[in-house]
Amino acid sequence: MTAKNPRNTQPPARPPSARQETANREEYRDCTILHVDMDAFFVAVEQRENPGLLGKPVIVGFPQGRSVVLSASYEARAFGVRSAMPMSAAIRLCPQAVIVEPRHQQYYQMSKVLMELFSSITDKVEPLSVDEAFLDVAGAMRRLGPPLQIAQLIRRRVKAELGVTASVGIAASKFVAKIASARCKPDGLLLIPKADTVAYLHTLPARALWGVGAKTMVVLEGLGVHTVEQIANTPIAVLRRALGASGEHVHRLAWGIDPREVTPVRVEKSIGAEETFAVDTAQEAPLRRELLRLAHRVGGRLRASSYFTRTVALKLRYADFSTISRSRTLAVPVDSAQLIYQTGIQLLEAIGERPMAVRLIGLRAEGLELSGQTSVQLSLERRDDNWRGAEAVIDAVSQKFGNAGVRPASLLEKPGSEEG
Known part of the structure; x- marks a missing residue:
């Protein structure tokens, strides 16, 4: 075995020069x-x-x-x-x-x-x-x-x-x-x-584009269009007739045209949760119990995100899939589940007699404000501060042991749920 010649050993790599860094x-x-x-x-x-x-x-x-x-x-x-x-x-x-x-x-x-x-x-x-x-x-x-x-x-x-x-x-x-x-x-x-954007896009199926969902794919397939490249080569007028206003948008994307800039600090507009019942219900008790659970989910998410809400919205979907919503703006911003729940109950009562059984119920916090941008004065009621203190403890316990750690007694039996 021939020994390596020390003279042929490559010198250690030097850090890149300013010119190299600029080139990169x-x-x-x-x-x-x-x-x-x-x-x-x-x-x-x-x-x-x-x-x-x-x-x-x-x-x-x-x-x-x-x-x-x-x-x-x-x-x-x-x-x-x-x-x-x-x-x-x-x-x-x-x-x-x-x-x-x-x-x-x-x-x-x-x-x-x-x-x-x-x-x-x-x-x-x-x-x-x-x-x-x-x-x-x-x-x-x-x-x-x-x-x-x-x-x-x-x-x-x-x-x-x-x-x-x-x-x-x-x-x-x-x-x-x-x-x-x-x-x-x-x-x-x-x-x-x-430089490779268009070539790469044109290797993809049409459904890869933003805005091309199942319904749009049905229309495109009716035109014989299945790929991004085929969209790019379809006249805009044809796409506009088939897809309406989104036709031109889809065509631009097929050519990699998207001038939108990254928009920093996009404030979340709302935080909500919904419940679809296993069986449509006309009874009051399950609705109130579910509102309490949803209020705790929304309140927990508000506090975790350092938000307060000024508006609470209630959503009901009936058995025939018709949907109504009601909202109320509060005098002061809140992040307390109990206060959100109380507002939800008031909105539910204001609806009056319901025409049929309820399939889905939801609560949403709107008009959000970051904690550093709002002055919180919940009320003169000491019980409001007590609720906030108790919920802070629930947050801490839940963070350590999960949501099942501490919760209101009326929520010991939790039905199925979906997130809104």
Whole structure:
């Protein structure tokens, strides 16, 4: 064996020069939008708390009645289980699945930590939901490097600090970045350079575009259109006649045209929860009991997100699927479940005699204000402060032991539910 010649040994790599760093930034200057999407978020939180669930088909949702799947592990998805699917259908597809009842407060608390992590990367963060957001990292490149390096940093931090995984899409536009994150799931990373955007899009099925759902696909298939490339090559006039105003929008997306910027600090407009009963009910007691449970879910989410509400809205859907809503604006902003419940009861009573049985009931907090932007003066009643104190204790217990830790006695039997 011939010994290596020391003279042929490569010298250690030198740090990149300022010119090289500038070149790297120039290469990605039009590709600085990230879409970060957590992988099966609700399931991932539950698996973090209970490692025994790892590797198993897991469904988060209530197994009773007409409730829906809130989240499914990738093992369950292999059986055809999907979010928003009726739980009854999901259980038929995957009877061996482990059913975990949701703990919404845990998920929203984790979401808050996640958004704070994103904000430490860039001040241009646009949350889309509790588990996904757009980030514009153009202003962070000098500090953290090119977008690909920043995306890798985010994924490492999410794994290390939250104990869950995220998929990240990188592109020159929000729409393409979101497509990229969806195509690299789970636990993946995909960068689509601006120069390759149209070519990449034209390899995808039409349903990959935003706004192309099941109904739109039926119309497109009637035109013989099945792919993004076929949409791009269909005259706008034809798409407009077939799809109305959205025809031109879909055509633009097929060519990768999406000029929207990342909009930072998009304030959540409302927080709500709904209950679809297993059997339509005309009785008063189940409605009041469900309003109390929904009020605690909404109140918990408000406090976890540091929001107060000025308006409480009630929603009723009758057996014939007709829907009514009523709302009331409060004199002062609140985050107390008991005060939200009292307002919900007043709205329910104001409806008067109902024409038929109720299929669904919902509560929604609207006109939200961040805690630092509002002055809270609940009332002169000491019991209001007592309620808030008690609910703060419930928050702490629930965070440690889950939603079943402490709750009002009237909610000991919990029917099926779906999140609004």
